[in-house]
Amino acid sequence: DQDPIQDKYIDPSWNEGIESGINVTSMVTTQDGRVVMCGEDASGRGVIYTAQRAGDPWQKATTSTKETLNAIQQIDNNTYVVAGNKGSFIKTTDGGNTWFNYPTNTFTDFKFIYFQDLSNGKIFDNKGNYYYTNDGGSVWNGYVTMGLPNSITITDMEFISSNEWYASLNDVNEGMVFYTNNAGTTWTKVIKGNISPSSVNTISMVRPDLGFAA
Numbered sequence: 351d352q353d354p355i356q357d358k359y360i361d362p363s364w365n366e367g368i369e370s371g372i373n374v375t376s377m378v379t380t381q382d383g384r385v386v387m388c389g390e391d392a393s394g395r396g397v398i399y400t401a402q403r404a405g406d407p408w409q410k411a412t413t414s415t416k417e418t419l420n421a422i423q424q425i426d427n428n429t430y431v432v433a434g435n436k437g438s439f440i441k442t443t444d445g446g447n448t449w450f451n452y453p454t455n456t457f458t459d460f461k462f463i464y465f466q467d468l469s470n471g472k473i474f475d476n477k478g479n480y481y482y483t484n485d486g487g488s489v490w491n492g493y494v495t496m497g498l499p500n501s502i503t504i505t506d507m508e509f510i511s512s513n514e515w516y517a518s519l520n521d522v523n524e525g526m527v528f529y530t531n532n533a534g535t536t537w538t539k540v541i542k543g544n545i546s547p548s549s550v551n552t553i554s555m556v557r558p559d560l561g562f563a564a
Contacts, residue, residue, distance in 0.1 A: 367408035372397065376422040378430070379404070386446055388419035388432050396434050398422075400446045413440055413449045421463040421473075431487065433460035433473040441487050454481060454490040461504070466512040476504040480534070496534035508555045516540075518550040518563055525550030527563050 371392030379385050385401045396419035398411040419434035432440040437454040454460075458475050465471035471487060474480040481492030498504070501521065508516040513533045519526055527550055528537040555561035 364405055365408075367401075367410070368399065369410075372399075375418070375420045376432075378422055378424045380424060380427070382427075384445075386422060386424070386430055388422045388434075390418040394418055396438065398432065398440070398446075398449060411442075411446060411449050414451055415440060420459075420461045423463050423465055425465050425468055429468060431463055431465055431471065433463040435459040439473060439487055439490070452487045452490075456481065456490075456493070458493070462507040464507075464509040464515075470512075474504070474507060478502065478504065494534075496530075497536050498528060498534075505550060506552045508553050508561070510555060516553055516555060516561065518553045520549045520551075525563075527553060 369391060372389055374387050374389040376389070377385065377387035383403045385404055386398065388396065388398045391397050396413065396415040396417050398413060398419065399408040400411060401408050415434065415438050417435040417438045419432050419438060419440070422430060422432045424430050428443055428445045430442050430446060437456040437458055438460065439452045439454050440449050441452060442449045454473070458481070460473040461476045462474040463471065469486050470484055472480045472482045478496045478498040479493045480496065481490045482494065483490050498517065498519065499521065502519045504517050504519045506518045510516070513531055515530050515534060517528050519528065527540050529540045530537045550563050553561055553563045
């Protein structure tokens with residue numbers, strides 16, 4: 351039998367309330383212990399699940415999206431934002447009880463999301479471009495091309511502040527990690543992956559000057 355959750359984020363035994371075949375793409379845990387995750391079901395349809403505490407039964411959120419959801423961020427105690435394929439952007443302002451889709455007027459597959467506050471945010475594809483909002487996601491502008499190498503695929507992004515970001519990316523022959531301190535205008539290569547491994551798929555920053563890449 352297939353475990354309900356096939357993912358690195360969740361213990362497969364923590365599956366009460368989860369339908370079979372869920373692929374979790376992103377998850378956040380709040381200071382009060384609430385867990386919110388997004389991803390896709392076995393058919394590729396986007397899903398959001400919440401749990402009051404780690405180990406508690408999962409509750410599936412009601413959304414109208416049909417697209418895979420790739421990234422979630424908590425902005426404050428009640429506000430969460432989610433980005434996904436074909437221009438998907440979903441938001442809740444009541445702690446996850448109700449979720450609303452907002453049009454982005456694009457079919458871009460968004461892989462990463464970063465809001466610096468309730469109003470100002472960005473949603474990113476994996477080719478070095480982003481759309482931005484100044485009103486919490488009601489209206490999106492873009493797209494903006496960041497100063498990263500051409501012909502790359504961004505595999506992960508970490509946001510230290512509104513200006514300081516890290517991005518792991520893979521080229522044809524090597525994996526790399528880049529750093530920006532001006533919100534993506536210019537980047538500096540900080541890790542070359544031509545030692546081992548030859549690709550970099552994820553990064554995690556413990557603090558601004560200490561992180562891990564794998």
